[in-house]
Structures are given as C-alpha cells and as structure tokens.
Amino acid sequence: MTTSASDRSALGAFLRARRARVTPGDVGLPSGGRRRTPGLRREEVAQLAGVGVTWYTWLEQGRARNASDQVLEAVARVLRLDAAEHRHLMVLAGRGTAPEPGPPMDLRPEHTAVLAKMLPYPAAVQTDCYDLVAANRTYRYLFADLDTYPVEERNCAWLMFTEPNWRNSLVDEDTVLREITARLRNRQPEHRDDPRWNALIARLRQESPDFVRYWESYEVAADRTQRRRYVSPRVGTLDVQFQSLWLDRARGERIIVMTPVDHTTAQRLERLDSLVGAAPAWTARSDSADGSAAGA
Structure with a gap:
C-alpha cells in the first residue's frame, strides 16, 4: 500500500526515535566501545532484521514507499516495540484504517445518567x-x-498543558x-484528515x-487504567484509579x-460533592447534543 510523504516522514522519525532507545546489549550485540549516538546503528538494525542497509536507511529517510509486512514485522521485533508502538508503526506504514471524520459525538440521556450515578466520583464524557x-x-x-472556560478550551490535553x-x-x-502526549501521538495518524485533531495539535505546539x-520524543502509548494523584484546591490530595468506560x-x-x-x-470526594452539591448533577458543553441541558 502506498503511503503519503507525511506518513513516510513520520514513520522515519518514529523508527529513529525507537532505534535510539535500544542498546546493543538489548539485542545480544557487543557494545563495541564508545558510540557517537545512543542506541543501535542503522546497519545493526538492518542486519538483525534481515534487510538491506540501504532499504532500512530509506525507511528512516521516508523514501521507502512500499515496505512489506515481513520487513515491518522484522524491524518491529529488532526495535522491541510494544503493542501500542507496533500498532502505530503499522498505521504509519499504511496498514491501519483511518476513521472518517465525523460530527461531534451524540451525547445521549443514558450517558448523562451514568455521570449522575457516578457521584461523588468524578466522571466525564470525553472524545479521542x-x-x-x-x-x-x-x-x-x-x-x-x-x-467558566470557553467551550473550545474544554479539552483535557489543552488544560493540563x-x-x-x-x-x-x-x-x-x-x-x-x-502519557497524554504519547496517546495523542499514537492515535494521530488515524485522524490525519480530522480538523479537530489538526487544530488541537497545532495549538498545543504553538x-x-x-x-x-x-x-x-515520538513516544506512543495505548489507553489503560492507571493510578493518578491530584491536588484539589477544595479538598486536598486525591489518590485515584483513572479508567475508561x-x-x-x-x-x-x-x-x-x-x-x-x-x-x-x-471521604474527600464525598466532601467535594457536598461542597458543590447545589450545582446540577451534570453539565454539557454547548456544541454537543443536549449541550444546553443540565441534570438536576
């Protein structure tokens, strides 16, 4: 499958970043003394993957248009890619399917009912x-x-940065x-034609x-349940499991x-809910379905 020049460039940058993180010892090679750059050399990756040095160099330079599945799998093995990194590699190489850009998600009554039932635990409906x-x-x-934030700023990545x-x-x-950046980086190639994604990445970079x-840094990561610690100005430190439904x-x-x-x-989440208990059980941004509504 033929890929675009931008995807080939991104693929090359991703491979260079991953190569820099694999040491000779990781793949059973002698260190060979001091190295000018971290990680493996291109010729070492090519040798271990069973491909030509020139071909692998073209991959990193964004010049290889039709890398085979066999070559991609061999390179992924040598660079010790995890599941999220492997998936990212295949998408950049044209093996993934990009979803069609769609309208803002349809916020349904059953979604807001779940938000209300989760109280006092914090919960929100979030897009990719x-x-x-x-x-x-x-x-x-x-x-x-x-x-109190403008609708266009109600984005967790934007607010956290x-x-x-x-x-x-x-x-x-x-x-x-x-982690936020790595998850955005992981899914971005699938949304290369989505104006929402392009605008968010451009604003954050600016x-x-x-x-x-x-x-x-070209780190990529998949979504997973994880432990996080926050400091709420109203109730202090919170130690939570952050998960997706x-x-x-x-x-x-x-x-x-x-x-x-x-x-x-x-106890602190219960106290937070009691402090703000006069507010509606849930609210929605105005550009979503039912956006002007709020739960009693």
Whole structure:
C-alpha cells in the first residue's frame, strides 16, 4: 500500500526515535566501545532484521514507499516495540484504517445518567482527542469550575498543558503530561484528515514548549487504567484509579471515571460533592447534543 510523504516522514522519525532507545546489549550485540549516538546503528538494525542497509536507511529517510509486512514485522521485533508502538508503526506504514471524520459525538440521556450515578466520583464524557463533552459536578469542580472556560478550551490535553489550575493539580506532572502526549501521538495518524485533531495539535505546539518536547520524543502509548494523584484546591490530595468506560472504542469516545484508591480519598470526594452539591448533577458543553441541558 502506498503511503503519503507525511506518513513516510513520520514513520522515519518514529523508527529513529525507537532505534535510539535500544542498546546493543538489548539485542545480544557487543557494545563495541564508545558510540557517537545512543542506541543501535542503522546497519545493526538492518542486519538483525534481515534487510538491506540501504532499504532500512530509506525507511528512516521516508523514501521507502512500499515496505512489506515481513520487513515491518522484522524491524518491529529488532526495535522491541510494544503493542501500542507496533500498532502505530503499522498505521504509519499504511496498514491501519483511518476513521472518517465525523460530527461531534451524540451525547445521549443514558450517558448523562451514568455521570449522575457516578457521584461523588468524578466522571466525564470525553472524545479521542480529549475534548470534554459533559461532566458530573465533582469532575466539573475538581480543579476549577470547568464551565467558566470557553467551550473550545474544554479539552483535557489543552488544560493540563496550558491552564495553571489544572497543571498545578498534577502530583506526577512529568508522567501525566508524557502519557497524554504519547496517546495523542499514537492515535494521530488515524485522524490525519480530522480538523479537530489538526487544530488541537497545532495549538498545543504553538502554545506549549513542553508539549513540543514530549511530542518530538515520538513516544506512543495505548489507553489503560492507571493510578493518578491530584491536588484539589477544595479538598486536598486525591489518590485515584483513572479508567475508561468505552462508548465507542473505534472512535475513542468514552466515559472517564476516577475511583478512590483509599478511604481518605473516598471521604474527600464525598466532601467535594457536598461542597458543590447545589450545582446540577451534570453539565454539557454547548456544541454537543443536549449541550444546553443540565441534570438536576
């Protein structure tokens, strides 16, 4: 399958980044003394993958138009790619299917019912590029009042990188920001023609040097349940499991939920809900279906 020049360029940059992270010892080669660059040499990858050095060099230079599955699998094995990285490689090489750009997701009554039932645990409906479509009240007030932000800024990636109240909530800032960027990087090739994605990445690159630094590291990651720690200005430190309840996994639409890891966090989430209990159980952004509605 023929790939675009931009995808071939991205594939080359991804391979170079991954090659730099594999040491000779990882693949059973002698170190060979001091090296000018980290990781494996191109000729070492080519030899271990059983392909020509010239062909592999073309891959990294974005000049190889029709790499076979056999070559891609061999390179993935040598570079020790995990499942998310392997999938990313295949998408860049034209083996993945990009979903058609669609309208904003349809926020349905059953979605908002789940948000309300999750209280006092923070929960929100989120798209694949981190747009927040709706949130229950504990999520709304977790760091700052989400409804005070313009609709176009109600995006978790944007807020975590550019909004001080959100960013200051992160106990493990480097880990969380790196993971957010790696998940965006992982799914971006499938959304190369989606204006929402292109606009978000362009804005983040323009406004956040930290995002640029993480983005250009070419790390990729899949979604997974993970433990996170936050500091809420209203109730203090929260230790939670951050997980996704999928609505449409192919499109990346989901309900995200934070459940307490310990009794102290559970008590603090209950206190947060009591402090903001006069607010509706859930609210939605105005450009989504039912966007003007709020749950009593």
